[in-house]
Structure formats: C-alpha cells, structure tokens
Amino acid sequence: MLTIFDKLFWLRAGLGAVTGVLAQFIFGSDYYNGVVLGLLVYLLSYYFARFVWGKKVTRQEMAKLYTSGIGTFVMLYLFFWLLLFTLGVHSLALALSFSSLPI
Numbered sequence: 001m002l003t004i005f006d007k008l009f010w011l012r013a014g015l016g017a018v019t020g021v022l023a024q025f026i027f028g029s030d031y032y033n034g035v036v037l038g039l040l041v042y043l044l045s046y047y048f049a050r051f052v053w054g055k056k057v058t059r060q061e062m063a064k065l066y067t068s069g070i071g072t073f074v075m076l077y078l079f080f081w082l083l084l085f086t087l088g089v090h091s092l093a094l095a096l097s098f099s100s101l102p103i
Contacts, residue, residue, distance in 0.1 A: 004053045005061075005068045012045055012069035013076055020080025029085065038077050042070070 002010075019041045023034040049065050057065060 004049075004056060005064055008045075008049050008053070008065065009069040009072065011049075012042070012073040015041055015045055016073035016076035017080050019073075020077040021084060023077070023081045024084035024088070028088075034081060038074075042073055045073075 019038055023037050027033045027037065046066055054062075054065065
C-alpha cells in the first residue's frame, strides 16, 4: 500500500514530465516563462497535497508535503524540456538543410 508521501512523489514525477513537455510546446526557448511554469505547477502540487492529504498528516510531517519529490520533479521537468528543445532544434536544422538541396 502506498503512503501519502509515495503518492505525492509519483504525482510530482508525472507532473514534472508533463510540465517539461508543456513548457517546450507552449513557450519553446522562452526560458523565463518556462521556469515560471515549473514553479507554478510545483506550488500548485503543494497546495493540492495540502488540501487532499493535509488533514491526514501530523504537524511534524507537514514539511515533507513541501519537499517530497522535489528533486524528481525538477530533474524530469528539465530532462523533458531540454530533450524536446534539442530534438526540435535538430529537426529544424535538418529540414532547413534538406530544403536547400537542389532537386
């Protein structure tokens, strides 16, 4: 059986991946707005966890609601954002190089 913090960890892992994909498709190379999106989604996940599971958590464990899964969220967010950015740049460069070939 998963504990509250296990569920929160996996929720943030999934949100990190989805947010990285969204950051690339919505903002592209606009780094400021991409980072703001990541921070906003992470804070929303904290308030969601506090609203849903906050009453089941003791006062001493309340700080774990904020920190549980933060590293996974950040790493998956950056991984997907940078991977899609890199693939987009290279596919654009390939498309431009093939379009300049004489046929």
